[in-house]
Amino acid sequence: MFTRIFGKPKQDTNALTTLDKLNETLEMLEKKEKVLLKKASGEVEKAKEFTRAKNKRAAIQCLKRKRLYEQQIEQLGNFQLRIHDQMIMLEGAKATTDTVDALRTGAAAMKAMQKAVNIDDVDKTMDEINEQTENMKQIQEALSTPIGSAADFDEDDLEAELEELEEAELEEQLLQPATTAPSASVHVPAGRQPTRLPQKRTAEEEEFAALQAEMAL
Template sequence: MNLFGRKAAAPVKTGPAETAETIRKLREQLDILEKRESHIEKKIEAQLEEAKKKSAAKDKRGAIFCLKRKKMYESEIEKLQGARMTLETQVMTLESTQVNMQTFTALRTGANQMKAIHGQMNVDSVDDIMDDIQEEMATADEIGRAISQPLGNALYDDDELAAELDMLVEEDLEKQLDAAHQQPAPAQPARVPAQAPATAASMFTFPEAPSHAVTNIKVSGKADADELEELRRLEASMAM
């Protein structure tokens, strides 16, 4: 509420360019303050050295004057540091505000675009389009089935074609059987009897022992009784 009856000033419209320019100027002023602070710090060091020299020269009054000047410079540095802090705070706030403004502009642009798109369609129009799509798909399916239907089915009888196929199969089997009967049987290879492996007994040929009783032993010349008895024993052992 304005107590003096004055109207509030209208807000100044600004854009990203003006905000960026303001931030640039604030940063330039920060650089100026920083350079001045560095210059005053050098003066403080100079006054401190001068005070030491005057004190050594027994110039107490001159030394005190140098220290007073040093305190004045220190007070100036405190003011500069406060101003720098204020400027840095403004820069940071402006940068944050600029980011927020850009985000808001992007959101508003997106919302306006969505409104424009939705102004061209609604739920009812989408439902109508989906119904049209389903009808067209059903029509396309019917057309595809009609096109794929083979022609001339009424010209042929399936039973007659099946009977003809059976006759072809039987004729083919008969031809195969006739060809098999006309081919001569393959000659069987002569079988060679397997030979028994040679043994130690087969390597040497011995006469076979007689399997019948030896009778009528005739002895030419003279023989005594002992020799005849030995011959009989031999005959008996061979007959066993």
């Protein structure tokens, strides 16, 4: 989206080209260093051969050339160190530039979006939303208002009637006995007692019978 509005972000082609050139130079110096190391090692081997051949002068010449190669190797090492330092500085500068460009692009995008949205339009939209919300509340209240015969009912009378029902229900619960007492046995003469099969009494009946026996005593 931002690319379509503002175009492609500008790249620092000069910095990229410079980094490529430094990399190429660094590779060239490393190759030369390897060649010089090989030459210095060769001069040492030649000096050993001349020493074994008792040719001291030729051996010293080989060591002199080795010293020259070593000086060039040290110089190449300094060059490489400077190039590395330059590359680090250039990469840091490029990162800083990219960061600033990104921040600038973001600020421009935010500014463009702010221009696209007018504060007056936002206020107007919010007023419309509030108005629609209030209208919806009024519609819901109108739909929930009783109409017809239901609108004639007095809420106070209905609440009073409900309280009477609750009190009547409470009184009925208080008048109910907690447990139903067993019916008292009727005394019948011995000769007239009907013959009944023995029934198994419950624990509650046995307890009640024991209580009656104690009272009789």
